[in-house]
Amino acid sequence: MGVGGPVGSGKTALVASLCQLLSAEMHLAVVTNDIYTTEDADFLRQAGVLDEERIVAVETGCCPHTAIRDDIAANVDAVEALEQRFAPLDLVLVESGGDNLTATFSYGLVDVQIFVVDVSGGDKVPRKGGPGVSQSDLLVVNKTDLAPLVGADLAVMAADAAVARGARPVLFTCLRQASGAAPIEVWLRQQLALHRRGTLAGP
Ligand SMILES: Nc1nc2c(ncn2[C@@H]2O[C@H](COP(=O)(O)OP(=O)(O)OP(=O)(O)O)[C@@H](O)[C@H]2O)c(=O)[nH]1
Ligand SMILES: [Mg+2]
Structure with missing residues (x-):
């Protein structure tokens, strides 16, 4: 599963x-993408969320979208190496480097993808569109705790996201809170069940 976003x-x-x-x-297992560092993999290892060896960093050295969409070889190699080493894996999470509203994953690399935006850039972000906002399998609007501080109207964001996405799902979250990821976990379990039955919708 791909996790992309600004x-x-x-x-x-x-x-x-x-x-x-x-x-x-x-x-x-987890693959992280950073442009010049292994910062995100280091953070996840230090946080102890998984056995350290199950977290692999890809240092892209170029615009993040290149390594998740245009030339996915380094990421495919990383995923395949993890699959060989830790088989059988149920789920590999691939985090893109932070990019702009144009970055999406190739479906040659992932089966489903989540696009994460947050409220701090203002409530216009879903209205600005782009393939992540409109086409991702799940749009997550994070940092709802900051909405009052930046004057972002969540109802406007929800309405604009619905226009951009039609029936595709949108979840508002505050990942600062312990329970923040719970709705996304529910969605992910549904996707895994569909994948196991071979009925995942695909691109
Ligand atoms: N206030 C608030 N801060 C949050 C929330 N979720 C994440 N953060 C903070 O936002 C900052 C960025 O979070 P990350 O998870 O590193 O974001 P990212 O998208 O992985 O960042 P890059 O990989 O650098 O693009 C961190 O300091 C987090 O602690 C939230 O719901 N509310
Ligand atoms: Mg990150």
């Missing part, structure tokens, strides 16, 4: 929460 929106926070929620009953 810089700082909460992708790593979501990956960390999902690992904490699921690792007791599932075999998990």
Whole structure:
């Protein structure tokens, strides 16, 4: 599963929460993408959300979307190496480097993808659109706790997201809260069940 979205929106926070929620009953691994560092993988290892060896960093050295959409080789290699080493894996989470509203994952790399935005850029973000906002399998609008501080109207964001996405799901969250990822966990379990039955909708 891919986790993409703009810089700082909460992708790593979501990956960390999902690992904490699921690792007791599932075999998990994580691939992180950063441009110049292994910062996100280091953070996840230090947070102890998974056995350190199940977290692998890809240092893209280029625009993040390149490594998740245009030339996915480094990420495919990382996922395949994890699959070989820790087989059988139930789920591999691939976090994109923080990018802009144009970055999406190739479905050659992931089966489903979540696009994470947050409220701090203002309530216009869903209205600005782009493939992550409109086409991702799940849109997460994070940091709802900050909405009053930046004057973001969540109802406007919900209405604009619905226009952009039609029936595709949108979840508002505050990943700062312990229970913040719970609705996303429910959605993810549904996707895993569909995947196991071979009935995942796909792109
Ligand atoms: N107030 C608030 N802060 C949050 C929330 N979720 C995440 N953060 C904080 O936002 C900052 C960025 O979160 P990350 O999870 O690192 O974001 P990211 O999308 O992985 O960032 P990049 O990988 O650098 O693009 C961190 O300081 C988090 O603690 C939230 O719901 N509310
Ligand atoms: Mg991150």
